[in-house]
Amino acid sequence: MLRDLVAAAREELPFAVSLRRRLHATPELGGQEVDTSRLVADALPLRPVFVNGTTNLVARVGGPGPAVLVRAELDGIELREETGVPHAAVNGRMHACGHDVHCAALVALVRAAHRLQDRLPAPLLAVFQASEERTPSGAEEILEADEATGTVRAAVAAHVHPEIPWGRLGADPGTVNAATYGFEILVEGRGGHGAYPHTTLDPVLALAQVVVALHTMTGRRVDPLNPAVLSICCLSAGSGENVIPSSARALGTLRTMDADDHERLRKLLHTVVSQVAEAHGCAGSVRQTRDEPALVNDPRLTLATRTVAQRAGVRLAEPWRSCGGDDFARYGTRWPSVMLFVGLDGGPGFVPAGLHNPFFLPPDDAVGQVALAQALGYLAAAGTTGPNLTP
Template sequence: MLRKLLSAVEGELAFAVSLRRRLHTKPELGGVETATARLIAAALPVRARPLAGTTNLVATVGGDGPGVLVRAELDGIEVTENTEVPYASANGRMHACGHDVHCAALVALTRAAHRLSGELPGPLIAVFQASEERAPSGAGTVLADAGLAHAVRAAVGVHVHPGIPWGALGADAGTVNAATYGFEILVEGKAGHGAYPHTTDDPVLALAQVVVALHTVTGRRVDPVHPAVLSVCALQAGTGENVIPSTARALGTLRTMHTDDHARLREIVATTVERTAAAHGCVGTVRTTRDEPALVNDPPLTRAVRVIAEQAGVPLARPWRSCGGDDFARYGTRWPSLMAFVGLDGAPGFEPVPLHSPLFLPPEDAVGQVARAQALAYLAASGL
């Protein structure tokens, strides 16, 4: 079955690469991936079932009984692309996290599995999930679907990553991605003229001090051997050079690998914002924008994937962890799950840039690498 499925995937790659280009040209943001979903649905060999009121798609091929859910992500992000390929996006949005590659690869795997549907070890449930990058999480919608509740025996996903060598597969048991806490800070003060700051309570200055204070949190409030990171990534305040506004806002993310750290640091963030703002005569509050658990790979499933990867001649990467986050972590709260990673470091023509960079562009050969990894994960989970 391993040989047959990989051979069938190979026969679908030319089509999948063409599909990837079309997906890459017109990315859509989470929750509104209507054109993306239509394009994928048209490329599938079976009718895809939309989840009520969303752009999520579910397509099942092969067999009866509980199957293996294989997930890919539909959405892009708000990044202006700066690559020079003919199929680059020009709409201020970008597939800067490889989701176009993941979707095209899963289409290839689904088409290949459909050709072998009478021989498959169990159903392949292809889920093209909406809104991985934005709240509300598309994973939550998938988990709420009654039709999937008892149809799934395990869930797997594959993600490209520039921190892993090209050609290698990262598959490690335990926590591989951090718990993710997204937050919005609002600082409220008293507006006035920039020439008379003493008559105001300046929320811009207060927010600036809040940002500096927050960036000391993980370095001084967390055990140094516990991975944790906090980044404030967006600031908004004011309308003119001489007008002190009444409010200032910021958006940030907190990532932790240990459950105890996550709960405690969330409290510290709120306290830091409130007290630093108060020291400047302002009121500071924090609102949660998203909250995802850590992504934990199931040990038996991980072992099975590593064994089948070796059988297929796919080299395994050295043990690897990341403070990246993914709402795929929610699948692991219900089913045995695994997220594997396909390396991009050293790939032909790949610019060595991080995820979410305007220059991020996996090579077209990455579609095949991801499709083969998805196939290995599906077969491994089918044998549990």
Template sequence: MGVVRDGGAVWRELVSALEEELPGAVELRRALHATPEPGGAEVRTSALLADELPVAARSLDGTTNLVARVGARGPGVLVRAELDGVELAERTGVPYAATGGRMHACGHDVHCAALVALARAAHRLRHRLPAPLLAVFQASEERTPSGAEVVLRDAELKDDVRAAVGVHVHPGIPWGHLGADPGAVNAATYGFEITVEGSAGHGAYPHTTRDPVLALAQIVVALHTLTGRRVDPVHPAALSVCALSAGAGDNVIPDRASALGTLRTLHEDDHLPMREAVRTTVAQVAAAHGCTGTVRAHRDEPALVNDPALTGALRDAARAAGVPLAAPWRSCGGDDFARYGTSWPALMVFVGLLDAPGFAPAPLHSPVFLPPDEAVREVARAQALGYLAAAETPNPRTGQAP
């Protein structure tokens, strides 16, 4: 299975070819890091990647989403990397740091460069590959609408994919280790906007107003108590209100206040009840202050569920390749890769950064988050392992043999 089939010859050849591609991939990573683009507008990023691929890439529905097929015809293994950056001013201080209030603070630059290296290495072995490699460079992972929706709508891919693989760096997993566990490994995500409508007036005469700022402040406090009282304590869940907006003067009570937040649940049974709890809390706390409160959803992704057969194959392949596996690991992070699992057997693998050489500990989406160049190699090898494991695993939905 995986890297042990045929004595592991394909794995060894693929790793050897990857090593030769890594210097160019590191340079590509730095170029991508220096020029992050927002979701849905990754024009330069997409063009830069297309120029580095060993085969012509196809744009999906005229968007920045790209797919490149390496190998023969027939159902292949889709391996995804993300194109977009995050709205965040970089503070890493490296010579290739981005400017302009946007950065690759989630490792997407590393993922893309690694996938180019894998595509180039696989192209050298194209006549010996166990299945075609479908390298997908997906737009707008961080934004709505999700680029995953474009990928899933593509008619050509619909019947051309036997399994989907994603790889993501993570600072909470030890360096050199892979995290791959069956079942839900990332949470269902519900991004929401709260609007509180009141009645404006002078700050000196609050009794003549219906203060939406006070109402919103109480709503924020109330929301942050929900997971502790509405969710089973052994079920992971998180709710965070992350942005507030109201008024413009120190003596004017505005007529409107708003907030942005996110709800994360790992257990399917918790998701809809918690969404409803957010809605009723906002409405009722606002009403207690003489205001009206509404909630609008602007992002709603399912939980990211790793297919058990693919996960077992990857874990076997990692052991055969001498790659250590991390302790069982899940998080309330979210990823639109979860949508791929609604159409195909899917597997997300996490690559550890904890104690990596030269890596200053920092969480994802931090202005100082900077994986070392060596992470390109680790991600590329993880992508290769995931690809081979999926290529040599019978499709659990169709029974199709490798």
């Protein structure tokens, strides 16, 4: 089955690569993936189901019984592409996280599985998920749609990554991605003329001090052996060079691997914002914009995937984890799950660039690498039994 499924998926790659280029040229933001989901739906060999009026798309291949869920993401992000390739997006949005590759790869796997459906070891439930990058999370919408997913025995996903060598597969048990807490900071003061700051309560100065104070949290309040990161990524205030505004805002993200660190830093974040702002005569508050659990690979399923990968001649990467986050973690709260990471570093024509970078462009050959990883995870979950994977 391993040989035949991989061979069938390989035959589908020219079609999948063409689809990848069309997807890459027309990225859409989370929750707005109307054209993207239609492109995917038209590429499938069977009629998919749109979940509860959303752009989430589900396609089931195979007979009755508990299915193995394999997920790919539909959405892009707000970023102007700078790759210069003919199929680059020109709408100020970009597939800068490889979602176009993941979707095209899963289409190839579905088309291959459909050809072999009478021989599949377990049904394949392909989930083309909306809104991985934005709130509300598409994973939450999928998990609420029991009538669309049915009984699932395990969940699998694969994600390209520029820090892993080309031809290597990252498949490690335990926590591989951080819990993520997205937030908006609002500092409110009293505006006025920039020439008379003593008559104002300057929220810009207060927010600047808040930003500096927040960046000391992970370095002084967390065990250095526990990964944790806080980044303020967006600041906004004012409308002119001589007008002190009445409010200032910031957007940021907190990433932690340890649950205790996560809870403590969340509380400390609110305290620092409130008290530093107060010290400047202002009021500071924090609003949660996103909250995802850590992504934890099921040990049994991960071991099975590593075993299948080695049988297929796929080389495993060195142990690898990151403070990246992914709402695929939500699937792991319900079913055994594994997220596999597909290496890009040193790939054919790949120009080194990080995720969410305007120059990030996986080569077309990555579609085959991701489809292979998805197939390995699917077969491992379909063939694994035991307490953790018994439906």
